[in-house]
Amino acid sequence: MKKIAILIFILIALPLAVQADIACRTIATADDCSTGETAVLQLSTAPVPNAAAVTNSHGAQSGSNYPSTVCCSEIGTVSIATGGADCPIGALNVMNLSNSTNAHAEAPSKANYGTSICIAGITGPVIVKPNCNGETEICIALLSSETNAHLASCESNAPGYLKTCIPKSKGQTKLIIEKIVVPNPAYKGQPLNVDVTIAKTAAGAEASAKPKIAELSNVKMQVLNLAINKEGTIRVQFVNPPAPMPTKTADIMIDDTKGRTDPPTRATYESAELASLEPGIYTLLIEVLDNGGTLITSQTINVALANPPNTASIPETNWLGTVIVAACVFTIVFAASRRKSN
Numbered sequence: 001m002k003k004i005a006i007l008i009f010i011l012i013a014l015p016l017a018v019q020a021d022i023a024c025r026t027i028a029t030a031d032d033c034s035t036g037e038t039a040v041l042q043l044s045t046a047p048v049p050n051a052a053a054v055t056n057s058h059g060a061q062s063g064s065n066y067p068s069t070v071c072c073s074e075i076g077t078v079s080i081a082t083g084g085a086d087c088p089i090g091a092l093n094v095m096n097l098s099n100s101t102n103a104h105a106e107a108p109s110k111a112n113y114g115t116s117i118c119i120a121g122i123t124g125p126v127i128v129k130p131n132c133n134g135e136t137e138i139c140i141a142l143l144s145s146e147t148n149a150h151l152a153s154c155e156s157n158a159p160g161y162l163k164t165c166i167p168k169s170k171g172q173t174k175l176i177i178e179k180i181v182v183p184n185p186a187y188k189g190q191p192l193n194v195d196v197t198i199a200k201t202a203a204g205a206e207a208s209a210k211p212k213i214a215e216l217s218n219v220k221m222q223v224l225n226l227a228i229n230k231e232g233t234i235r236v237q238f239v240n241p242p243a244p245m246p247t248k249t250a251d252i253m254i255d256d257t258k259g260r261t262d263p264p265t266r267a268t269y270e271s272a273e274l275a276s277l278e279p280g281i282y283t284l285l286i287e288v289l290d291n292g293g294t295l296i297t298s299q300t301i302n303v304a305l306a307n308p309p310n311t312a313s314i315p316e317t318n319w320l321g322t323v324i325v326a327a328c329v330f331t332i333v334f335a336a337s338r339r340k341s342n
Contacts, residue, residue, distance in 0.1 A: 021168045022122065022138050024072040026054055026153035033071035038078050040140060041095070041117055042066035043151055044102070054153040055161075059141075060101035061117065068153065070141055076121025076259060084111075087118035090176045090199050094119050094126050094140055095164060098148075106147035107164070113147075120199070121259065123167050132165035139163045175200060175231055175252065175288050177299045178260060182284070185304035188277070192269040192303070194236050196286055198252050199260035228253055232290045236267040239300070240283035245273060252288070279306050 024040070028047050033039050039062035045054045046067040054068045061080050062069065079088060080100065087093045096113040097103035106113055107128035128146055132139045139154035142161035152158040179197040186192045231254045237247040248267035255262045282305055287298040 020074050022072060022074045022166065024070060024138055024140050024154065026068055026070050026155055029065075029067050029069045033069065034073075037071040037073045038075055039063070040070045040072050040075075040078055040119065041097075043068040043070070043141075043153065047153070053156040054151075055156050055158045056144075057151045058101075059095075059097055059103045059105050059151045061097070061115070064101045066101075070153070072119075072138075072140065074121075075119050077119075079118045079120070081116040081118055082114060084114040085116075087116055088120070088178070090178050091118040091120040092122055092124055092126055092166075093117070094122075094166060095143075105141075105143055105149045105151050107143065107162075110147045119166075123169075125167075127165050128162045129165060130162060132163050136168055137165040138168045139165055175254075175290070175296050177286065177288060177297060179264070180286060180299065180301050181264070182301060182303050185306040186274075187306055187308045188274050188279070189271050189308045191271055192274060194248070194267045194269075194284065194286065195264040196234050196267070197261055197264045198231070198234070198254065198288060200231075200254065228255055230254075230291065232288060232296065233293075234265050234267060235287040235289060237285050238282055239285045241280075243277055243282060245269065245277075274305065277305055281305075 026043070026047060027033070029042060042060045042062055042064050043054050043057035044060070044066050045057040047054050057068070058066075060066050062078060076091070079091060081087050081093070082100070093108040093116045095108060095117045096106045096110060097115040097117065098105070098113045100115055103115070104113075108116070108126050109128070127137075128143060141164050142152035142154060142156065142158055143149035143164060144152070144158075144161055146162065149162075152161050154163065175198050177196060178199040181195040181197075183190075183192065230251050232252045233249050234252060235247060235249050238245045246269075248269065250265050250267045252265050253261060282303050283300050284303055285298060285300050288296045290296055
């Protein structure tokens with residue numbers, strides 16, 4: 001039985017130990033990206049049969065109705081930031097568009113256009129230049145200039161176009177704070193839950209996050225648990241205004257199949273711990289530490305602390321008392337009038 005358990009572990013762990021490089025290609029949109037690939041953007045020109053030589057195109061975000069699509073493997077989620085907003089935490093801007101469709105494009109270092117294509121799970125920098133380094137970089141698309149540009153596929157090698165280059169390797173994994181959720185407001189007399197979603201900057205399962213066979217203390221561990229790994233700790237504390245509150249910690253359990261904590265890592269302040277605080281705005285500091293206790297990143301968030309909603313029922317209690325008193329007075333007067341009539 002022990003040999004079977006070890007064999008199952010090896011069969012699952014070995015494929016995960018191979019870290020593939022990022023790869024991108026341009027296809028006819030009708031063909032769809034393959035399993036493991038993600039659509040990054042679309043181009044208005046149809047690909048030449050048996051080749052992906054798309055040139056002199058306008059661009060669009062993925063999901064549009066343009067005939068050509070750029071697909072990349074080994075990357076994270078592709079999102080669109082609009083209105084000049086920054087890309088989500090953990091994602092890099094790889095290109096700006098003048099609109100979500102029928103768009104000209106520019107290098108991410110420019111700021112003339114308000115729509116950005118953001119890719120999670122990649123490391124920077126993103127550089128627009130005449131040629132990518134074939135050993136270390138991969139091309140996503142070509143631009144006719146650094147701004148106000150038409151687009152072309154990387155396969156076309158269109159003369160005079162610049163290449164949008166990103167690192168081919170996903171590099172070392174790094175934990176980042178992707179999202180923090182707190183009650184708004186938080187009420188005294190109720191627990192304060194701080195839910196923190198931690199993500200890896202590299203997409204997919206990483207070999208470095210997997211336990212080595214020599215480190216296993218129990219070969220009978222369940223196979224389903226192999227994708228969940230403790231990657232570090234979050235530390236939460238009140239910092240502004242200072243409050244006599246304990247520091248809370250919680251383990252970061254990364255689901256390698258998703259590249260993030262799911263569910264989020266939760267730190268909780270119990271209702272009794274909040275009892276001494278006055279209502280107001282407090283700042284929480286959330287820190288991310290690796291398994292060795294080294295600080296990786298941190299972020300602050302404001303929490304509004306308020307009295308429980310039931311305090312608003314006091315005026316209703318006074319109103320109810322008034323009604324009761326009025327009813328009693330009416331009863332006394334009515335009884336007196338009946339006695340007098342008799």
